[in-house]
Amino acid sequence: MNTSSPIRAIVTGHARGLGAALAEQLLARDVAVLGLSRSRHTSLKQRFSASLEEIELELADPERVAQWIATDALRAFVKGARTVLLINNAGTVQPIGPIEGQDAAAIATAVSLNVATPLMLASALAAASPDASDRRIVHISSGAARNAYAGWSIYCATKAALDHHARAVALDANRALRICSLAPGVIDTNMQAEIRGSGKDQFPLREKFEDLKRNGQLSTPEQSAAQLVDYALSDAFGETPVADIRDMAKPA
Structure with missing residues (x-):
C-alpha cells in the first residue's frame, strides 16, 4: 500500500455506484x-494496486463497525497525511412506503x-488524525433531507440527521476540521432503479423519477x-x- 500521498481518503460503499466513481x-x-464496503470492487484494485486498500465491512452493523474502529487500521492509514478526507457515501433508500407498512428490521x-x-466514522477519523493539518468530512446527503416525500419517511429522516450533524460539528469550531453534508443531485444508480421499481402506493412520486430517467435528466x-471531489478538495469546502453540489457547480 502506497501511503506517500499527502492526501488520503476513506470512501464508504466504494464497490459500486457513486461510491465506485468517487474512489476512481x-x-x-x-x-x-x-x-469500506460489504464487498470489494471488481476491478479498481487491479488498476490501482499501490493506492487502493479495501476492507470488507458490513456497514449496516454498528457493532462490527465499532470493532473495526477499535483496531489500528484507520490510524495506520491516515498516519503522516497532510489532508485526510472521509466520504460517507454508503446508504439505503429502503424501506419505501407508508409508516404502517415499514418493516422494523429494515428501519433499524x-x-x-x-x-x-457515518457518525461513528466521522468521530473516529477526527480522533485518528490529530496530526493532519486538514481534515475533511463529507456526508452524502440528499434533497430528501430538506424536502419531505410521501413514502420516504425513513430516508428523509436519516439524511436530515446527517445535515444537522454537520451543522452541529461545524459549531465545534475546530479549525483543522471541515465538514459538509452535501446533496449530489439525482444520479443514475441502482438506488434510482429501486425507486422506479417501487409501487405508486409506496412512493406516489415514482412517475417523476421515471420521467427524469426517460428524459436523460439523471447525472x-x-x-x-x-x-x-472537486468541491471536497477545494478551498471553499466547509464554508457552509x-x-x-448543483449550487456549487453553478458559475459565479
Whole structure:
C-alpha cells in the first residue's frame, strides 16, 4: 500500500455506484483510498494496486463497525497525511412506503447504515488524525433531507440527521476540521432503479423519477463524482455545513 500521498481518503460503499466513481476519481488524482464496503470492487484494485486498500465491512452493523474502529487500521492509514478526507457515501433508500407498512428490521438497518455508521466514522477519523493539518468530512446527503416525500419517511429522516450533524460539528469550531453534508443531485444508480421499481402506493412520486430517467435528466455517477471531489478538495469546502453540489457547480 502506497501511503506517500499527502492526501488520503476513506470512501464508504466504494464497490459500486457513486461510491465506485468517487474512489476512481480520487485514485486517478493520486489520492490513496481506503474503501469500506460489504464487498470489494471488481476491478479498481487491479488498476490501482499501490493506492487502493479495501476492507470488507458490513456497514449496516454498528457493532462490527465499532470493532473495526477499535483496531489500528484507520490510524495506520491516515498516519503522516497532510489532508485526510472521509466520504460517507454508503446508504439505503429502503424501506419505501407508508409508516404502517415499514418493516422494523429494515428501519433499524437504514438508521444504522445511513446515520450511525457515518457518525461513528466521522468521530473516529477526527480522533485518528490529530496530526493532519486538514481534515475533511463529507456526508452524502440528499434533497430528501430538506424536502419531505410521501413514502420516504425513513430516508428523509436519516439524511436530515446527517445535515444537522454537520451543522452541529461545524459549531465545534475546530479549525483543522471541515465538514459538509452535501446533496449530489439525482444520479443514475441502482438506488434510482429501486425507486422506479417501487409501487405508486409506496412512493406516489415514482412517475417523476421515471420521467427524469426517460428524459436523460439523471447525472452519471462519473459526472457527479468529479463535481463532488472537486468541491471536497477545494478551498471553499466547509464554508457552509449543508450544501447541494448543483449550487456549487453553478458559475459565479
